[in-house]
Every structure is written in C-alpha cells, then in structure tokens.
Amino acid sequence: MKITENQIVAASLTLLMACNFAGCGKSRDNTGKGADKANGQSEATVPVKVGPVALDSVEEVKDFYKASPEFFVIKKTEDIPEDLKWEDGLGEPVFSSPNAKKGGTMNLHTGDWPRTLRFVGPDASGSFRRHILDNNAFSLVHEHPETDGYIPAIARRWAVGKDKKTVYFELDPSARYSDGEPVRVTDFFFHFYFMRSKHIKAPWSNDYYDDEKFLNITL
Structure with missing residues (x-):
C-alpha cells in the first residue's frame, strides 16, 4: 500500500x-x-x-513520517498472517432494552461554558469536552458494558497476533466522519503525528503517544 x-x-x-x-x-x-x-x-x-483559515501541513506531515520509518510502516495485504483468529463481536449480547424508543432528542446541561472547542491542549479538559469528544467519538472497537468482550465501531473485525502485542484491525468501509468523508487507513498515521505534535500544546498527549508505548503502526 x-x-x-x-x-x-x-x-x-x-x-x-x-x-x-x-x-x-x-x-x-x-x-x-x-x-x-x-x-x-x-x-x-x-x-x-x-x-475560514486553512493550515496546510502536508510537507511537515510527510517529513514526520519519513523521520520514523521504523514506526510508520507500510506493507502489502499479502503480509498479513493467514492464521489469525478474527473476531467481530457479533456474538456479544444486546445490552439495550428492546422497549427503548430509538431516536429523539436528549436535553442536557453543561456545568461550564466551553472555553475551547479543542479536545486536546490548553483548556480542553473542561466539563464541555464530553459533548464534543467523550460521548461522541468512536474508537476502533468498544468494550461491551456487560461482558469482557468487545463490539465493533470503526473496525468491523480484529485479531490479536501471536506475539500478543500486535493487533490487526479491518476498517468498516461504511465508517464516515460527520461531513460524510470516509475514514481512511492513512488517518491513523496522521493521528500519531497530531498527538505527538508540538503544535497542539498538550504534553500529556505527547507523552501518551510516544515511542515507548507504541512500537509501530502498519498500514
């Protein structure tokens, strides 16, 4: 790829x-x-x-990837192990009530006027963050609230490698952002650039996504 x-x-x-x-x-x-x-x-x-103000960082992002070739790895589909045990979480029990009315509007209060609409960096950890991140963002998979299993989100299936350190994810082709753009595998490369970037002024995020906690990401 x-x-x-x-x-x-x-x-x-x-x-x-x-x-x-x-x-x-x-x-x-x-x-x-x-x-x-x-x-x-x-x-x-x-x-x-x-x-609108656009900040074009294409060249900086490309240089960031090139500076860490051992972390940002690109392989072919044929390189995926054939003996992986794929899971999709579809066997997990339904945890919502069958009598619950789907859809509608929920009105909530917020305890703090939003100091920023950022979800990382200065002033991003206020009570308003749950409305723009915690309660809205999708991960690759989510923990089932009643079992020890996982259910699909952005990824439609996943598998754990034999080394117990590598996890393989297959993206759901129907996954979309709020503007209708599809979720791409390259977005996960960019996620590490963003979270490690000095521009976001977020030391905690910079530390969490450093090389010591993540060995590499492969597309």
Whole structure:
C-alpha cells in the first residue's frame, strides 16, 4: 500500500474557523463619535464574520513520517498472517432494552461554558469536552458494558497476533466522519503525528503517544 500525496492532503491538519463576534462597546466612525443606529440596531451589535483559515501541513506531515520509518510502516495485504483468529463481536449480547424508543432528542446541561472547542491542549479538559469528544467519538472497537468482550465501531473485525502485542484491525468501509468523508487507513498515521505534535500544546498527549508505548503502526 502506498500513501499518495492526495491521501496525505485529505488527512492533513486543516483548521476551519467561522466565529461570530459581537462588540461590547460602541463602534466609532471617522469623527470618533458613536455610530448611529441603523434599522434599530447599532453597528456595535452587528456580528463580525471571520472567514475560514486553512493550515496546510502536508510537507511537515510527510517529513514526520519519513523521520520514523521504523514506526510508520507500510506493507502489502499479502503480509498479513493467514492464521489469525478474527473476531467481530457479533456474538456479544444486546445490552439495550428492546422497549427503548430509538431516536429523539436528549436535553442536557453543561456545568461550564466551553472555553475551547479543542479536545486536546490548553483548556480542553473542561466539563464541555464530553459533548464534543467523550460521548461522541468512536474508537476502533468498544468494550461491551456487560461482558469482557468487545463490539465493533470503526473496525468491523480484529485479531490479536501471536506475539500478543500486535493487533490487526479491518476498517468498516461504511465508517464516515460527520461531513460524510470516509475514514481512511492513512488517518491513523496522521493521528500519531497530531498527538505527538508540538503544535497542539498538550504534553500529556505527547507523552501518551510516544515511542515507548507504541512500537509501530502498519498500514
């Protein structure tokens, strides 16, 4: 499997900002006086729109991969051991009530005004994080809440290697992000770049994803 530049572009770090700001005081015209009200609303209360900002990190990401060839490994499908015991978790019991109404809207309170919409880095561990990460993010697999088994999420099946250190995952081809884009295997390369990056200003994440805890990732 070969990573193309298009694949890296799709997984490159892109930050899109579309924030509305309202002024707290009166805006001033060229004469230094407060702005007149227009249509019953002063200019100071008109939201200011900020356009999208894209941070292109393609070259930096490519250099990051090249600097650790022993960690970021690419192999062929034929290299997967043939004697793996694949699991899909479909034999695990259903843990939801058959009488539960599916769908609908749940209204919850939050104990803290969101200081940021980041899920790592400064101010990212507030109580609002559960709404944008903990209660929404999917892992490759999830632990079954009532047994010792696992159930599929992004991966539709998985297998543990004979060394008991290597885990193989097969992605669900229907896995999608909220914008409809498919989940790609190259996204997992990028995940390690992101979590190890100095740009996120998150020492805990940098340490958790270091080389001592993960030997390598292979596509």
